[in-house]
Amino acid sequence: MLEVKEADLPAIGKKFTIETEAEETVVIIMRLTGEREVYRFLKDKEEPESVTNLTEEEARTIGNILAGAYFEPVHEKAVELVMKQLSMEWIKVEEDSPLANKTIGEVGIRKKTGVSVVSILRDAKYIPNPLPSETMHVGDTLVVLGSSEQMKKFLSFIGKSREE
Amino acid sequence: MEVSTTLFEMGLTCLVLFLSGLLAKKVKLSLIPLYILAGLAISRFVKPTIIMEFMSTVGLILLLFLIGLEFTLESFLKNRKKILAGGLYDLALNFPVGLVIGLLLGFDWLCSLFLAGIVYVSSSAIICKGVVELKRSANPETECLLGILVFEDLFIVLYLAILSGAIANGRTELLPVGLAIFKAVGFCAALIIIAKVFKKYIEMALDIESTELFALLIFAIVILTATSAEAVGLSMAIGAFLAGLVISETSQKSRVLEVVAPLQYLTVAIFFVSFGLTSQLTNLKEIYPVVIFLVVASVPLKLLTGFFAGKGYGLSRRAQWRLGLSLLPRGEFSVVLATVAMGITATHPPVNAVTTLYVLIIAVLGSIAMKYADAFAKWMEGKKTMV
Numbered sequence: 001m002l003e004v005k006e007a008d009l010p011a012i013g014k015k016f017t018i019e020t021e022a023e024e025t026v027v028i029i030m031r032l033t034g035e036r037e038v039y040r041f042l043k044d045k046e047e048p049e050s051v052t053n054l055t056e057e058e059a060r061t062i063g064n065i066l067a068g069a070y071f072e073p074v075h076e077k078a079v080e081l082v083m084k085q086l087s088m089e090w091i092k093v094e095e096d097s098p099l100a101n102k103t104i105g106e107v108g109i110r111k112k113t114g115v116s117v118v119s120i121l122r123d124a125k126y127i128p129n130p131l132p133s134e135t136m137h138v139g140d141t142l143v144v145l146g147s148s149e150q151m152k153k154f155l156s157f158i159g160k161s162r163e164e
Numbered sequence: 165m166e167v168s169t170t171l172f173e174m175g176l177t178c179l180v181l182f183l184s185g186l187l188a189k190k191v192k193l194s195l196i197p198l199y200i201l202a203g204l205a206i207s208r209f210v211k212p213t214i215i216m217e218f219m220s221t222v223g224l225i226l227l228l229f230l231i232g233l234e235f236t237l238e239s240f241l242k243n244r245k246k247i248l249a250g251g252l253y254d255l256a257l258n259f260p261v262g263l264v265i266g267l268l269l270g271f272d273w274l275c276s277l278f279l280a281g282i283v284y285v286s287s288s289a290i291i292c293k294g295v296v297e298l299k300r301s302a303n304p305e306t307e308c309l310l311g312i313l314v315f316e317d318l319f320i321v322l323y324l325a326i327l328s329g330a331i332a333n334g335r336t337e338l339l340p341v342g343l344a345i346f347k348a349v350g351f352c353a354a355l356i357i358i359a360k361v362f363k364k365y366i367e368m369a370l371d372i373e374s375t376e377l378f379a380l381l382i383f384a385i386v387i388l389t390a391t392s393a394e395a396v397g398l399s400m401a402i403g404a405f406l407a408g409l410v411i412s413e414t415s416q417k418s419r420v421l422e423v424v425a426p427l428q429y430l431t432v433a434i435f436f437v438s439f440g441l442t443s444q445l446t447n448l449k450e451i452y453p454v455v456i457f458l459v460v461a462s463v464p465l466k467l468l469t470g471f472f473a474g475k476g477y478g479l480s481r482r483a484q485w486r487l488g489l490s491l492l493p494r495g496e497f498s499v500v501l502a503t504v505a506m507g508i509t510a511t512h513p514p515v516n517a518v519t520t521l522y523v524l525i526i527a528v529l530g531s532i533a534m535k536y537a538d539a540f541a542k543w544m545e546g547k548k549t550m551v
Contacts, residue, residue, distance in 0.1 A: 012310065
């Protein structure tokens with residue numbers, strides 16, 4: 001597990017320090033005002049190589065991008081994101097899929113397999129937290145979240161084995 | 165007629181403050197020295213009125229309230245080892261100098277003790293602003309630097325409580341000092357215990373939807389705590405600080421900051437202005453050698469603090485330099501101490517005038533030192549390797 005060092009900076013905020021694999025140090029300051037500062041230090045250097053100031057909104061957006069939430073797959077290969085036991089998959093709804101043109105509730109995805117559809121990418125649109133009444137059209141890409149166990153169930157349900 | 169003249173002066177003062185604030189932005193200086201300077205500048209035309217004094221007292225209360233609000237006891241206790249290590253070096257090195265100089269100048273004990281505090285305490289406001297603006301938040305020395313500031317703030321609040329308790333008892337004789345300490349510690353402990361025990365109820369009481377009513381309740385709490393501190397013979401500043409400490413434990417902190425802000429901007433600025441206004445720098449010739457001496461004596465001691473505290477923190481030599489150079493600015497707390505000292509007697513030695521000039525010089529000098537700390541540290545390092 002990656003080590004995140006945490007320290008209080010009274011009157012300024014909190015400081016998080018992460019050593020990257022490339023032996024750089026990334027320091028993130030969460031200011032009490034909500035702003036974030038991202039510092040990048042090269043190995044054994046005391047002066048930062050770069051400093052980036054972010055508003056709360058910018059920080060969230062960048063955080064989402066880094067976490068993979070905005071990633072739009074250009075080809076069909078499922079992208080896998082594993083955080084501990086959590087896995088996230090991007091699944092394209094194909095014509096022969098048992099999901100095609102049905103609502104999420106109708107299929108009962110969560111009831112049957114345990115995974116949740118956290119968002120749907122349709123054309124250039126992005127539907128976060130779709131309701132059970134949302135219909136999954138052919139060509140949609142579903143972002144599905146669940147444990148590895150649940151994901152296996154889900155993949156076999158839609159007739160796909162995990163491709164590496 | 166009276167009211168409209170005072171109002172006119174108030175408006176004029178605000179305008180001068182605005183202009184000096186603009187200037188501060190332009191030359192990238194802290195607002196504090198500029199406000200004091202503005203007070204000095206208008207002292208020829210504007211006479212301090214009771215209204216100005218009232219506003220300035222509200223400013224003092226709100227200033228201390230905000231310091232208390234930003235102060236989290238929890239973080240202090242969690243990091244107490246680190247904070248104590250740096251803070252005690254800082255105290256041991258920088259506290260005696262003001263005391264000794266005060267006594268040498270023939271001040272009485274009480275005034276010398278005030279001067280000790282005035283010279284000792286660095287300005288958290290100027291330094292924190294500098295750290296953020298100079299993008300040093302992630303620097304290795306910053307944790308140590310902020311730890312020292314937290315220690316200083318807490319020390320000065322307790323110190324002020326004890327000193328103000330002693331004043332209310334007349335002069336500093338042995339028994340009243342013991343009593344003052346007892347009173348000060350008792351009052352602080354009582355409020356902190358109340359905060360802990362009734363946390364849930366305080367939280368409930370503050371859970372008000374209407375912003376207007378919320379603001380009124382906050383002002384009531386702050387001002388009543390401040391005046392009750394005065395009623396038991398302590399400085400109002402202590403009460404205000406403790407009110408901030410109590411409220412900082414609740415979840416309403418950011419909302420409090422929001423409602424207090426407009427009045428705070430106005431009254432805190434007037435607090436600094438009226439300090440400049442009443443400091444009577446008429447005998448400049450007499451006091452400037454004293455102030456120069458104070459500056460010359462106090463600067464190397466803060467630099468030494470940087471070396472000692474930095475070494476304990478495992479900082480590099482360069483970071484130690486930056487730490488010492490960042491500790492130089494004095495500001496709000498020195499002015500608060502001088503203001504409280506001024507309340508003692510009318511015939512006290514010119515603590516006020518000395519503080520005005522000292523803070524003006526060292527706040528500006530310190531800001532510059534902070535800005536060029538990196539370059540200076542590099543230069544010193546380069547020189548050493550040359551030798």
